[in-house]
Amino acid sequence: MELEDSEGANSTSSDLVCTMELEDSEGANSTSSGVRRNLSPETPTGRKQRKRKLKGPHITAEDSELWKNCDKWEAKTKEIVEAVLKKLEETNSNNPNEENLLLNLKKKVQQLKEKCLRENIYVGVFGQTGAGKSTLLNAVFKEKSLLPTSSSGACTSAIIKVQSYEGRKFKAEIEFLSEQDWNNELKLLVELCGKEDSDDEVDDEDDKEVEMAKNKLQTVYGSSGPEKSYEELIKMNIYQHIPKSGKKLLREDNAEELSRKLDPYIRSQPCQTSKIYWPIVKSISVYIPNCQILPEGVVLIDFPGSGDTNKTRDEMWKKNLMNCSSVWIVSAIFRAVNEKIVHEIFGTSIKSATNGGRCHDVAFICTKTDDIEEQEYAREYRLTNEEMNLTDDDLLEYDRKRKQYCIRHRNIHVKKTMKKQYEEKWTKLMTKESTQLEFSKDDLCVYTVSAKQYWKLEHEHKGPSNNFAETTEISSLRKHIIDLYLKERKKVVNIYVSEVWGMLLLLISLNQNKQNEILKSRFNTINKEFHMSLEAFNEHLEDICKRLQDHLKQGVQEAEKKCGKVIQQQIERPGGRNYQGFHKTLKAICRNDGVFNSATFGPIDINHDLSKPLHQKIDHFCESTLQFNKGRRNSMKGRFNSIKLSLTNIIDEPLPTKSTAENSWVWKCRKDFMKTEINGLFYDLTKQITERKQHFYNAPNLSVQCSMKPAYKEAAQKKGAGVLPFMKKILKDHVEQKHEEFFKDARDSAMEQFNDMKEKLKKEIHGRMTITLELGFSQWSGHNPLPDFRNEFDQINLIWDEVKDLSDTD
Numbered sequence: 017m018e019l020e021d022s023e024g025a026n027s028t029s030s031d032l033v034c035t036m037e038l039e040d041s042e043g044a045n046s047t048s049s050g051v052r053r054n055l056s057p058e059t060p061t062g063r064k065q066r067k068r069k070l071k072g073p074h075i076t077a078e079d080s081e082l083w084k085n086c087d088k089w090e091a092k093t094k095e096i097v098e099a100v101l102k103k104l105e106e107t108n109s110n111n112p113n114e115e116n117l118l119l120n121l122k123k124k125v126q127q128l129k130e131k132c133l134r135e136n137i138y139v140g141v142f143g144q145t146g147a148g149k150s151t152l153l154n155a156v157f158k159e160k161s162l163l164p165t166s167s168s169g170a171c172t173s174a175i176i177k178v179q180s181y182e183g184r185k186f187k188a189e190i191e192f193l194s195e196q197d198w199n200n201e202l203k204l205l206v207e208l209c210g211k212e213d214s215d216d217e218v219d220d221e222d223d224k225e226v227e228m229a230k231n232k233l234q235t236v237y238g239s240s241g242p243e244k245s246y247e248e249l250i251k252m253n254i255y256q257h258i259p260k261s262g263k264k265l266l267r268e269d270n271a272e273e274l275s276r277k278l279d280p281y282i283r284s285q286p287c288q289t290s291k292i293y294w295p296i297v298k299s300i301s302v303y304i305p306n307c308q309i310l311p312e313g314v315v316l317i318d319f320p321g322s323g324d325t326n327k328t329r330d331e332m333w334k335k336n337l338m339n340c341s342s343v344w345i346v347s348a349i350f351r352a353v354n355e356k357i358v359h360e361i362f363g364t365s366i367k368s369a370t371n372g373g374r375c376h377d378v379a380f381i382c383t384k385t386d387d388i389e390e391q392e393y394a395r396e397y398r399l400t401n402e403e404m405n406l407t408d409d410d411l412l413e414y415d416r417k418r419k420q421y422c423i424r425h426r427n428i429h430v431k432k433t434m435k436k437q438y439e440e441k442w443t444k445l446m447t448k449e450s451t452q453l454e455f456s457k458d459d460l461c462v463y464t465v466s467a468k469q470y471w472k473l474e475h476e477h478k479g480p481s482n483n484f485a486e487t488t489e490i491s492s493l494r495k496h497i498i499d500l501y502l503k504e505r506k507k508v509v510n511i512y513v514s515e516v517w518g519m520l521l522l523l524i525s526l527n528q529n530k531q532n533e534i535l536k537s538r539f540n541t542i543n544k545e546f547h548m549s550l551e552a553f554n555e556h557l558e559d560i561c562k563r564l565q566d567h568l569k570q571g572v573q574e575a576e577k578k579c580g581k582v583i584q585q586q587i588e589r590p591g592g593r594n595y596q597g598f599h600k601t602l603k604a605i606c607r608n609d610g611v612f613n614s615a616t617f618g619p620i621d622i623n624h625d626l627s628k629p630l631h632q633k634i635d636h637f638c639e640s641t642l643q644f645n646k647g648r649r650n651s652m653k654g655r656f657n658s659i660k661l662s663l664t665n666i667i668d669e670p671l672p673t674k675s676t677a678e679n680s681w682v683w684k685c686r687k688d689f690m691k692t693e694i695n696g697l698f699y700d701l702t703k704q705i706t707e708r709k710q711h712f713y714n715a716p717n718l719s720v721q722c723s724m725k726p727a728y729k730e731a732a733q734k735k736g737a738g739v740l741p742f743m744k745k746i747l748k749d750h751v752e753q754k755h756e757e758f759f760k761d762a763r764d765s766a767m768e769q770f771n772d773m774k775e776k777l778k779k780e781i782h783g784r785m786t787i788t789l790e791l792g793f794s795q796w797s798g799h800n801p802l803p804d805f806r807n808e809f810d811q812i813n814l815i816w817d818e819v820k821d822l823s824d825t826d
Contacts, residue, residue: 044258079498083311086505089815090133093516096808098521101125103803110800117794119788121523128516133508136179137501138339139316140369143346148383148467149318152346153178155467155490156497158309158474161272162186162302163318164279173329174297175336176282176318180307186274189301190264190281190293195255197328198296202249204607205229209242210601224615225601232295235284257291274302289752298329309494311501330611338373338710342500349382349426349464353433353537371638372713374706377500379461380434381493382427386466390415390422399425427464434462461496463489506822511699518692520809525685526796527804528678535686538671539793544691545666546785549659553781556655557774560641564770567633568763571716574629576757583751586622587744599740604742606732609721623721626751627762630716634766642709644702652705656698686792693788701780712769716762723758724750794815 104122109115150163157178193201208229208292233241244367280292281300297585369375394404401407404421406414438460470488482816587602605612610622623630646652667687671680727750731743738808796802 019532042588061365070190079495079502082502082506083498085300085818086502086509089509089513089819092815093513094129096520096812097516100523100805100808101129103805107803108800111797114797114800115793117796120791120794124519124535124787124791128512128519131512133512135311135314135508136315137341137504138336139314139342139344139500140319140337140340140375140499141316141344144321147346147348149346150176151467152383152465153316153318155465155470156309156493157304157307158451159271159304159771160471161275162304164275164282173320174282174294175299175320175329175332177299177301178316178318179301179303179307180310180312181303182312183303183305185267185305186271187268187303187305188266188274188278189303190266190278191298191300192258192262192264192293192533193296193298193328194262195258197298198255199250204248204604205233205242206246206249207603207607209233222689227602228615231284234296235292254296258296271304284464287654299332310497311505314497314501330608330613334368334714337369340369340373340375341504342377342379342497343369343375344379344381345381347382348384348387349383349430350387352382352430352511353382353437368713371635371642372710379463379493380438380461382430382434382464384466384468385423385427385464386469388419388422388426390419393422393426394418397425397429431462431464435460459693463492463496465489465493473797507699510819510822511696513812513815513819514692515696517812520805520812522689522791523687523802524809525682526794527802528682528796535682535793535795537682539789542663542666543789546663546789547660550782550785553655553659554778557778560637561654561767561770561774563641564634564637565767566594567637568630568664568766571630571633573760575627575762576755578629579626579751579755579759580748582625582628583622583748586625587621587747599743602743603732603734604749609728610724611721621717623717623724625717626724627720627759630759630762630766634713634716638709638713642705644706653702660694660698664691667691690788690792692733693784693792697781697788701777704777704780706774708773712766712773715766719762719765720758723754723761726750 023825101122104118104125107118109118141149141153148165150165154162154165157180163176163178192198206229208226229777231243233244233249235241236254237244237252241249266274266277269276279301281294281297283294284292317340319333319337393399399422405417406417406421408414410417466488467490470490473488586605601612601614601617605620605622612620614620641651643651667690671683727747731746734742734746
């Protein structure tokens, strides 16, 4: 990895030759991009002195060393597991008891071999078109020409993912909508452009929807596309140019060439002559080779907007949001404080990402900080020349210094204002129905960023003393990501190394040839405690299951009361005279099963609005029960900690004083094995709950959508002038007649998903703990000795000594 010192000094790394890029907090480099230099080991004193010199939020040498060490520890531990498994595979036994134990040992080590330690960490990037998201991502990855950027032309509805990988070429994988999905959307686009069912009056709202539809049809089928019928467009068979796999891979030696080839899949350009595909693109994954900026496995996702005309893309949008560990909300600094979408994202998407997903980190990013009319700004905030340290003697530097001061002043002002706004919003969310979020108000970060100034400093190789420095907090964002990555990486490596260390303790203790009586006596005590804890845990699961059922029952009652008003609000959108012209938008909503991203009203989701009372109850349930960053005593995390503490305490009870030294040694090996297994088990259970909870979190919305489909289908088929009242009546009547049935179905669907998760948890904890106790108290009869694992144990013991203090795995 390439190491770049913000002070220009030769930074070094302890014990390892490290080549990682190290940038100062202002994004400035003291050496040319791409320069590498070897680093020699340094003393602890030298490391402390260097650390004091490297001021500000940057990727420190300590981060670099830890990043590299985690990879080293994982690789070496995997090698040890491979060696252990090979020895066990070569071991045979004719004794039935030994054979069964050997089989369980092989199975356990095989699971350790196959365990995945490299799950991606997703960072979701949100913001309106023109906020500078693509420019920001290019700067974060230090690739100026990677993603096409432009304020003109239509932009894709596809999700764009950017990450590093261990390859030699820049590459992009483009995934297209299936032909069936596109044909379904095509019907909607043709209807939006159609004239056969137009009312006499059309309002601006429908004009925007028609313009959007025409743009897509012209892009894919040419200028005459909007005039053609659905059948005529189908006959053009655009999918003959799409790979049968539904994916296309682009590879290039440099970012500029890849960006040029990506252009038709991302946007329309005024002078573009090549075939344009962006309307039929589902997602784009961009891979940067040998990137030394961010670790492999960190994926930044550019979200184009909350919802889309196409159901498949909308589902992918929601799924990716649920997977985000961090969310960035991006807005140009001159409208960040008052921008409506920023508030909407914080109030809606964040709730879904935390309660239904795994988000525990939020950052607000104000872009384009260098875009300022300094004279106007100074007048507005009454900034005097004295305050800005300006003198008439310094005319050459006057304008530059004034601009610098105004930029700094605005950055500080916006940061304070946004921080205050969202602390208040956070407090309001926390006090409403005893809400608890996975992050605290202190975790809300605000960054002020100028990608333009960052590239200027990169080009000029200016040091951190440059006065424009605080406008380029690109390196601060990288540091933010690195901290997020290392926090999770440390925990994963800690758990894995501990499990392998514990397994080897078990293996070396098994070669005691005589029967160990102390193990027999301890088994009964601990097994009894385990079953008591398991019974208490099962009772807890049933209790929270009943609690969820009660919550959902209340949600059903509230949904039944509000559904009439909700559907009325959805079908009577304000805008045109006497609501004329809304029929095309309503038809688009119905054609898309209740979900549509309106050019005027933004995302519309009738299903979510109808099921909102149930969602609110599930939100409250998730916040109080299924959070793990800030869990309380009665939460799932609290229960896990209680079981772990109970089992660990009973395992740690001292042996009888008459125990031999050999018995004590064997028991120490076994109890350490069991404690590492217990830690690993509850860490895995926490991950499983985080992954599975989104299924019951989304269940009410999906169930209501399914129940509403007959009405959507019937309303979408209405044609001719004056169809709007008929469409409204169909939807309204369906809700009035069927609401009791489908809200109860929504409740039952959510409960079914939760019960499925509950039963899997019971099965997992019982199965894993049973095997742990069986192995922990197993004895090898000695008919055939086990292989000698002392060499592997010595190796893992050295790694464990370095890893064990890395992280608090609770």
